Amino acid sequence: MAKLRLLLAGFGNVGRRFVEILADRKSYPGLSELEVAIVAVTTGQHGAWVNPAGLAPATILETYRTRGGFPDSRTTLDAVRTLDFDVLVELSPLSIAGRGEPAIAHVREALSRGRHVVSGNKGPVAWAYRELSTLARARGVRFLHEATVMDGAPVFNLQRHCLRGNTILRLEGILNSTSNMVLGAMERGLSLAAAVAKAQAMGIAEADPSADLEGWDAAVKLTALTNVLMDADIKPEQIWRQGIAQLTPQDLAVAQSRGRRIKMICEAFRTDAGIQGSVTVQELPLDHPFARAEGAGSVLRIHTDLLGRLIIAEDGPDLSTTAYGVISDLLALSECN
Numbered sequence: 032m033a034k035l036r037l038l039l040a041g042f043g044n045v046g047r048r049f050v051e052i053l054a055d056r057k058s059y060p061g062l063s064e065l066e067v068a069i070v071a072v073t074t075g076q077h078g079a080w081v082n083p084a085g086l087a088p089a090t091i092l093e094t095y096r097t098r099g100g101f102p103d104s105r106t107t108l109d110a111v112r113t114l115d116f117d118v119l120v121e122l123s124p125l126s127i128a129g130r131g132e133p134a135i136a137h138v139r140e141a142l143s144r145g146r147h148v149v150s151g152n153k154g155p156v157a158w159a160y161r162e163l164s165t166l167a168r169a170r171g172v173r174f175l176h177e178a179t180v181m182d183g184a185p186v187f188n189l190q191r192h193c194l195r196g197n198t199i200l201r202l203e204g205i206l207n208s209t210s211n212m213v214l215g216a217m218e219r220g221l222s223l224a225a226a227v228a229k230a231q232a233m234g235i236a237e238a239d240p241s242a243d244l245e246g247w248d249a250a251v252k253l254t255a256l257t258n259v260l261m262d263a264d265i266k267p268e269q270i271w272r273q274g275i276a277q278l279t280p281q282d283l284a285v286a287q288s289r290g291r292r293i294k295m296i297c298e299a300f301r302t303d304a305g306i307q308g309s310v311t312v313q314e315l316p317l318d319h320p321f322a323r324a325e326g327a328g329s330v331l332r333i334h335t336d337l338l339g340r341l342i343i344a345e346d347g348p349d350l351s352t353t354a355y356g357v358i359s360d361l362l363a364l365s366e367c368n
């Protein structure tokens with residue numbers, strides 16, 4: 032089987048973890064079938080590095096660690112337009128203000144050139160899924176994005192492989208790890224700022240954590256899910272949003288004294304006027320399946336017409352589980368390479 036040549040766009044927490052796993056692949060016997068070579072890595076502010084013969088993962092990590100970046104200055108868009116590669120692995124940071132750009136431009140360019148895309152960046156799925164998936168089909172390539180929602184937990188793959196014939200009627204759950212972790216820490220008496228610092232130390236908060244606290248990240252994920260699983264064509268701005276930034280440890284304590292927990296809940300459902308979605312802060316009884324999500328955990332309940340209701344929960348995700356989402360997409364591409 033030919034090696035997949037990867038152009039890695041973005042070298043943040045998830046990008047580094049992905050390359051660490053590749054560097055340490057002997058520890059993961061299940062990855063023996065994964066034949067990849069990183070022919071370029073590009074970043075927004077830390078330079079780029081290109082080698083058509085492939086960059087050794089350990090050397091990429093060591094260079095970044097010792098130099099704080101890479102030796103070239105090529106932009107991601109230029110690399111996507113001009114280099115020879117098989118798969119764009121788009122792991123640049125989510126931009127809410129940019130409405131998914133510049134990642135959407137990277138993905139559009141790669142697909143237009145007949146290259147596969149594996150995106151861990153949610154922006155292209157939330158703001159441009161219909162356009163990009165149509166383009167991928169027209170060019171005979173794949174646009175995969177398992178890592179964008181619930182890290183590497185199989186959400187999109189679940190529908191693709193196991194829910195054939197079902198119409199998804201409703202989606203609901205907890206999709207933002209940072210806010211769930213912050214709420215749990217505040218229940219234990221930590222201030223909001225200390226709880227956010229904890230999420231940042233774990234590497235799970237967005238570059239600007241207000242995107243987590245104000246429900247933007249959750250709205251982006253709910254939109255991505257809705258566009259893919261419910262064949263909608265909505266934008267994150269259409270999701271009604273409520274955040275947790277105004278809550279105090281006292282609010283959490285009062286809810287607990289009533290035997291309830293405060294959670295950030297995403298919901299999307301079909302109406303005669305189209306799909307409606309919201310991110311709201313709700314008090315749930317302790318025996319509610321969403322009240323059991325601890326720490327950075329997340330949970331999704333999928334309502335279908337044929338299979339009834341299905342719950343998938345992710346317990347204790349970290350950067351490895353997100354990196355696994357990227358790896359599972361690459362393995363899917365390897366199978367059809």
Ligand code: HSE
Binds near residue numbers: 179209210235236237
């Ligand atoms: N900031 C995101 C979260 C990272 O907390 O859920 C994973 O998408």
